[in-house]
Amino acid sequence: MLRRRPKRFLFGLHLSGSIESALSIFSVYTGICEFSHRRWLVLGCLILGVTWASWPTMAEPSIPSDRHAVQLSYAPVVGKVAPAVVNIYTRRRVSTSSRSLFSDPFFERFFEGMPFGVPRERIESSLGSGVVIGSEGLIITNQHVIAGSDEIIVVLSDRREFEAKIVGSDDKIDLAVLLIDPDGEPLPFLEFGDSDGLEVGDIVLAIGNPFGVGQTVTSGIVSALGRSAVGLSDWRSFIQTDAAINPGNSGGALVNLSSELIGVNTAIFSRSGGSIGIGFAIPANLVRVIVDSLVAGGKAVRPWSGILGQSVDYEIGRALGLPTPRGMIIKAMHALSPAWEAGLKIGDVILSIDGHDIDNPQGLRYRMVTSALGVNIPIIFFREGKIFETTMQVVMPPEDPPRDVMVLEGSNPLSGATVGNLSPGFAQELGLEWTRIGVVVLRVESGYAARLGLRVGDIVLELAGEKITSTKQLLKILNQEPVEWEIKIDRGGKLMSVVVRL
Structure with missing residues (x-):
């Protein structure tokens, strides 16, 4: 006859499989066919206690000690690097003029340049971050974080504040180096990785x-x-x-x-x-x-290759016989470039530099600028179905011709402009391609040049029918004082021409 299990035994149902198996073995071994409710309960508690005692105890929390363990928590990494990351606050004073009746466009036509507005000064603030890279207080940040600032405040992770001075900056890379004085106390800093x-x-x-x-x-x-x-x-x-x-x-x-x-x-x-x-x-x-x-x-150094190129796509790669489209094909090369000295030619495909694949002109520039001056770096290139290897020396772009900066004066259409000769080195400094040649406008003040609308960065190509190659030639033509001046200018790749009569 089946009997109902007592309700007081229900607490052990989650271990019923193990308990019933144990009881079955125990019954066979002892020959006992039936127990009272009390004996069931006592025996169940004993087995439950043995099972609980066999479970592993909870481990105490500990700091990861190796790479595999640290992947479970970033806390050890953060604890080491966070003290070297700082907050940067900048302030700059901006002068503005309050609007008045004479600020209306109608009155501006008649009173242009008259100081009717009341000047006001306001403070602009901005924030950013930085990284301590030297225990003496050397800090790096982005150049745009501190651009135009009158005051730079660095706040360390321990809330100490220091005024920083600019060691140097590079707006093209967008990096700036700052220095603070921690009163002789070494600061936590980060090491550079590869x-x-x-x-x-x-x-x-x-x-x-x-x-x-x-x-x-x-x-x-x-x-x-x-x-x-x-x-x-x-x-x-x-x-x-x-x-x-x-x-x-x-x-x-x-x-x-x-x-x-x-x-x-x-x-x-x-x-x-x-x-x-x-x-x-x-x-x-x-x-x-x-x-x-x-x-x-205090100035960034950028080696050059003297090469202009483009990425190799599928069509170019198939035409050249490359197994797969890769590398950068050379379209132009300067006669004074290290690439020319290394034996490279127009039409060669550069595959790698110093063991790093090259796929575009930007990648070539990056590998050049991260290489040390004076060293010879290996280059692997493709030419006429074969792969070759050569070495190229890392050098700075030459200043040939010399920049010869001068201010133009007198009764001529370029009066008031400051000009200079373009060279690979000077062009790189101005952010121009080394292929740009001629005389570049560096500054425009009052005079005929300002009235003509000449701008900084304009390149004077021709003057009075003659192609301009140097500042001395330009000055010689200006001193001739012809009746009519025809000027051709390259402005950002666009050709402009104007005729001036003085």
């Missing part, structure tokens, strides 16, 4: 001061490497990451799990101003080179 050793998928942490809320850490992976076609600079080859980077993060640290600085957070792609998982950082290898040159001389 950004060339990064791989897509590596875990990275971004640390900064987004929106001024305070030091914030976000995590992500390396989404892509060698991002150059992002409209920011021809000299940089960005690390792309999906770690959240927001306004205020500029100049902050991008670190790896070895607590090394592998990038400086610089920009984001966003339509709203907030992070959508597409952020860009300047690679540490480029940062190191720029910092060394700024600290040494």
